[in-house]
Amino acid sequence: MPVTHHDILEGFAGKERRMLSRAITLAEREAPGFPGLYDALYAQVGTAARLGVTGPPGAGKSTLLSALIREYRAQDKDVAVVAVDPTSPFTGGALLGDRVRMQEHVLDPQVFIRSMATRGALGGFARRTHEVVDLVDAFGFDRILLETVGVGQSEHDILSEADLVLVVLHPGAGDSIQALKAGLTELADLFVINKADQKGADRLETDLREMLELRFRDHGKDVPILRTVATTGEGVSELLGKIESKLAEFGAQGELTRRRQDRRQAQVRRILEQQLHNQLFGSEAQSGRIRKEQLEDTSLPPYTQATNLLKELWGAKEHSE
Amino acid sequence: MSEQIRVLVAKPGLDGHDRGAKVVAAVLRDRGMEVIYTGLHQTPAQIAEAALQEDVDVVGLSIHSGAHMSLFPEIQRELKERGLEDVLVVGGGIIPEEDQKELESLGFGRLFGPGSPTAEIADYIETEIAARRAGEKT
Ligand SMILES: Nc1nc2c(ncn2[C@@H]2O[C@H](COP(=O)(O)OP(=O)(O)OP(=O)(O)O)[C@@H](O)[C@H]2O)c(=O)[nH]1
Ligand SMILES: [Mg+2]
Numbered sequence: 001m002p003v004t005h006h007d008i009l010e011g012f013a014g015k016e017r018r019m020l021s022r023a024i025t026l027a028e029r030e031a032p033g034f035p036g037l038y039d040a041l042y043a044q045v046g047t048a049a050r051l052g053v054t055g056p057p058g059a060g061k062s063t064l065l066s067a068l069i070r071e072y073r074a075q076d077k078d079v080a081v082v083a084v085d086p087t088s089p090f091t092g093g094a095l096l097g098d099r100v101r102m103q104e105h106v107l108d109p110q111v112f113i114r115s116m117a118t119r120g121a122l123g124g125f126a127r128r129t130h131e132v133v134d135l136v137d138a139f140g141f142d143r144i145l146l147e148t149v150g151v152g153q154s155e156h157d158i159l160s161e162a163d164l165v166l167v168v169l170h171p172g173a174g175d176s177i178q179a180l181k182a183g184l185t186e187l188a189d190l191f192v193i194n195k196a197d198q199k200g201a202d203r204l205e206t207d208l209r210e211m212l213e214l215r216f217r218d219h220g221k222d223v224p225i226l227r228t229v230a231t232t233g234e235g236v237s238e239l240l241g242k243i244e245s246k247l248a249e250f251g252a253q254g255e256l257t258r259r260r261q262d263r264r265q266a267q268v269r270r271i272l273e274q275q276l277h278n279q280l281f282g283s284e285a286q287s288g289r290i291r292k293e294q295l296e297d298t299s300l301p302p303y304t305q306a307t308n309l310l311k312e313l314w315g316a317k318e319h320s321e
Numbered sequence: 322m323s324e325q326i327r328v329l330v331a332k333p334g335l336d337g338h339d340r341g342a343k344v345v346a347a348v349l350r351d352r353g354m355e356v357i358y359t360g361l362h363q364t365p366a367q368i369a370e371a372a373l374q375e376d377v378d379v380v381g382l383s384i385h386s387g388a389h390m391s392l393f394p395e396i397q398r399e400l401k402e403r404g405l406e407d408v409l410v411v412g413g414g415i416i417p418e419e420d421q422k423e424l425e426s427l428g429f430g431r432l433f434g435p436g437s438p439t440a441e442i443a444d445y446i447e448t449e450i451a452a453r454r455a456g457e458k459t
Contacts, residue, residue, distance in 0.1 A: 002457055029324055084409055092325060093350035099371060100360035106367045106374075113374055117355050119325070131409040 002200045008110050011040060012139055017112060020139045024114055027131040032123070038131055044138035044302060046260070048080075049247050051143060052162030054150040054184060059170045060194040062101035063230035065145050069105050070233065077142040078110040082133060084148045084158055094118075098147055112141065118154045126157040129272045130263065133161045150184050161263060163256055166247055168192045169208070171200030185215060188223055188233045189246060196227035200218040280313075289313055328451050332361050333396070334386035342383035342422045345413060348439040349381075352447065359364045366393060369399035372408055378450050379430075381442075382424040384414035393424050409449055413442065 003022045011019020023041075026034045053061050065081055072079045083098035092118035105111040116132060117124050136144050148158040150167070167188040191208060193201055196207050205225060205248070212223055224242055228235035249255045282288030294309060330346045337363050346356045357375045372380050380400070384392065393412065400408055402435045412424070413433040421432040431445050438448070 017372055021374055025376045091351050092353040094325075094355045095346060095358060096355060097358045099357060099375075103360060103367065105362070106370050113371075115355075115357050115375060117325070139375070157361045207446075 005033060008037060009040060012044070015140070017109075021113065021114070021137065023135050024116075024132050025122070027128055027135060028116065028119070030128065034131075036122070038134070041135065041138045043078065044140070045134045048137040048144045049143050050133060050146060050161060050163045051243060052146045052148070052159040052185075052187075053168060054148050054155050054159060054165070055168035055192075055194075056170075056274045057149050058077075059168045061149070061168050062098040063150070064228060064236070064239075065098075065167060066102040066104060067228070067230050067233050067236040068145065068243075069102065069111060071237050072109065072143055073105075076110075078140070079145065080112040080114070080136045080139075080141040081112050081145045081147065082116055082129075084116045084118060084129070084146070084154070086107060086151075086154065094120075095176065112136070112139075124132040124274075125154055126160075127267070127274065128268075129158055130161055130267050156183065156187070160176055160266065161171065161247060163250065163259055164243065165191050166190045166192055166243070168194050169204060170195040171198050171204045184274055185211070189250075191223060191225045192244060193225060193227045194230050196235065197229045197232070201227060202271045210245050216248045324454070326379065326446065327357065327375060327377040328354050328446065329357045329359060329368070329372050329375055329377045329383055330381045331359045331363045331371070332382070332383045333360060333363050333365065333368060333392050334384060334388050338385075339383065341385070341414060342349070342381075345381060345439055345442060348373065349443055349446070352443045354446070355441075360384060365395040365399045367404065368396055369403055372400060372405055373403045377408060378453075379409045379411060379446055381446075382410065382412040382414075384412055387415070388415070389416050389424070390420060393429060394427065397427070397429070407453075409446070409453070410448065413437065 003019070008019045010024050018026045023037065027038065053065060055061055062083065069081070070077050081095065081102065085094055085096050085098070087094045096115035096117060098115060099113055102113055105113065114136070119128070133144060133146065146158050146162055148155045152210050167184055167190070169191065171193070193204055193208070195201070205227070208225055216223065226242055228237060228239055230236070230243075247256070278286055278288065280288060280290045290309065296307070300308065328340050328349055330349070332342045343358070344404055346358050350356045357371070357377065359371050368380065380396070382393070382396065389412065394412070397410065400406060400410070409430045411430040411432065415435055416432050417436070421434065424432055430449060
């Protein structure tokens with residue numbers, strides 16, 4: 001039975017998890033009525049702290065999230081996870097396997113785990129991620145954990161939704177630091193050396209400190225490095241302590257507010273871009289204003305043609321008002 | 322493109338290998354589906370709850386333990402309890418033909434014996450979900 005927006009709004013009020021799940025699907029499908037639903041829920045967004053977790057494949061991100069959830073639950077906090085994996089550009093399919101490491105929490109009514117594929121164009125993905133995380137926030141979780149693999153593709157879109165970014169590394173995977181995409185280092189608020197039970201953790205930490213020293217010496221940015229063994233839980237409560245104190249510090253410095261404002265501005269910009277795109281290229285029914293015949297006309301060179309078309313549109317608009 | 326079929330692949334029961342489930346998961350992904358893999362030893366309640374959180378169209382169960390006649394109805398009950406009676410449940414593994422017939426008559430989707438071509442499973446899911454979605458729109 002199709003679910004209505006009314007059902008979803010009531011479901012959010014009544015903490016009905018199936019309705020959160022349905023709402024996320026509508027956001028992912030960019031369903032036609034979704035903007036109205038999103039705006040109706042918007043007043044409830046903004047209470048959750050969002051933690052972005054990234055790092056190379058197999059670093060132990062999901063296992064670490066599971067251990068963090070355990071700690072948060074011991075403090076009676078509600079936790080949601082959004083775990084993102086790439087869509088295959090060739091088939092459109094995706095294999096989403098992060099849940100495997102978090103199964104111990106699946107029946108906990110205060111924990112919600114959702115897997116998400118990047119799907120389609122990257123611009124659209126940034127918009128959808130933002131909306132999905134906001135929906136989870138509006139539903140009412142204390143902490144939202146965002147997992148994404150750091151391979152230099154869509155993780156920036158995901159991590160820019162976070163209040164705090166953790167980069168998880170592990171010894172032994174060749175040269176973990178080399179594998180770190182340069183941009184990721186800039187995003188990191190906290191480094192975790194996971195699998196600290198394995199050989200090479202000391203070496204990794206030395207290399208990492210050296211690199212941070214070089215990069216951040218002049219900015220005075222303090223990026224802590226912690227060690228964990230996600231499989232046994234060793235170091236995880238210290239990590240949680242550090243996460244919470246960083247969040248508090250960012251709150252006091254106005255950094256959280258600044259990040260939220262940036263996100264909000266980027267969001268509205270993306271919405272505008274998309275609406276403009278529709279206004280130009282939408283079907284006649286969507287009152288898209290560039291006609292096929294206008295594009296087929298080759299009498300002018302391309303840039304001149306485009307500039308003229310835009311002038312016509314904006315000009316026409318001004319005169320009609 | 323934006324309405325990918327979402328499938329939860331789960332391995333209920335106590336027996337220990339998930340090669341079959343992983344092969345099917347990869348085939349479905351290569352067909353353009355979003356496959357959520359949950360791993361070994363899942364209880365019916367865990368499977369149904371994961372299906373709820375992931376809002377899947379399909380739950381695919383891999384069964385080799387011989388416990389299918391009790392597991393399938395339990396999973397169906399757990400799904401129903403969560404308002405998920407519309408989710409298509411399909412299964413594969415070592416399921417004798419007469420059991421397949423009986424389960425299909427209980428409202429499950431198709432069940433696939435050992436050695437069923439994996440492409441057949443993907444075809445079936447595609448056709449069935451397309452039909453359901455078309456029905457929903459009218
Ligand atoms: N020895 C050891 N193994 C670990 C540790 N943490 C995770 N592992 C193992 O590392 C493997 C990968 O763990 P995951 O949690 O799936 O890693 P991931 O970073 O989420 O992987 P992707 O999502 O595929 O990128 C699993 O076999 C874990 O059991 C650890 O601290 N020590
Ligand atoms: Mg993972």
